[in-house]
Amino acid sequence: MRKLLTPDLILPTGVTGIDLQALKRRGIQGMILDVDDTLLVLGSSDLDPLVIEWVEQAKQDFQLWIASNNPSTRLIGSVAHALDIPFINNAKKPFRRSLRRVIAEMELTPMQVAIVGDRLLTDILGGNRLGLYTVLVLPPGPTRSIGAKFIRAVERRIYHLTRDKLAVEVPRF
Numbered sequence: 001m002r003k004l005l006t007p008d009l010i011l012p013t014g015v016t017g018i019d020l021q022a023l024k025r026r027g028i029q030g031m032i033l034d035v036d037d038t039l040l041v042l043g044s045s046d047l048d049p050l051v052i053e054w055v056e057q058a059k060q061d062f063q064l065w066i067a068s069n070n071p072s073t074r075l076i077g078s079v080a081h082a083l084d085i086p087f088i089n090n091a092k093k094p095f096r097r098s099l100r101r102v103i104a105e106m107e108l109t110p111m112q113v114a115i116v117g118d119r120l121l122t123d124i125l126g127g128n129r130l131g132l133y134t135v136l137v138l139p140p141g142p143t144r145s146i147g148a149k150f151i152r153a154v155e156r157r158i159y160h161l162t163r164d165k166l167a168v169e170v171p172r173f
C-alpha cells in the first residue's frame with residue numbers, strides 16, 4: 001500500500017515547477033492534470049497567469065487532459081475551456097475508469113502518461129494503480145474544509161513515513 005501511495009516525484013512548488021524537458025526525456029507524452037489545489041487554488045476560480053503560461057508551454061510537447069473529482073461540470077468545464085484542454089469532471093480518482101478513458105483518448109500507454117495532482121489518496125494512488133508516472137504537487141494555499149484537513153493530516157503522516165525515499169526522484173527506466 002505504501003508503494004502505491006509513493007509518488008515518483010514530489011514538487012514543493014505548484015505545477016509551474018514541473019521540468020517539462022525532464023518529463024519528455026522520460027518518454028512522457030501525455031499529462032493528466034488535477035484542478036483543485038493543482039491548477040487552481042481551492043475555492044478560487046481564477047487561473048494564475050503563470051499556470052496559463054505553463055499550460056501553453058506544456059501543450060507544445062504533451063497531450064493534456066484534465067481529470068478532476070470535482071462534480072461541477074460548470075467549474076471544471078470553465079477551467080478546461082479557458083485552457084483549451086479536454087476534461088473529465090467527477091472522475092472518481094483513485095478509481096481507474098476515468099483515467100483509463102483518458103489514456104485511451106490520448107492513444108498512449110500508461111508508461112507514457114504522467115498524472116499531476118496534490119492528493120496522495122486520489123491522484124497518486126489512482127496513477128500508481130495504472131502504472132502512470134505520478135507527480136505530487138503541494139497545494140498553493142490553505143485547505144478549507146474540516147474533512148479535507150483530516151485527510152491532509154493522514155497524507156502528511158504517510159508523506160513523513162516515506163519522505164526519506166523521496167529525497168531523490170525514483171528512477172523509472
Ligand SMILES: [Mg+2]
Pocket residue numbers: 034035036037038117118119
Ligand atoms: Mg486536487
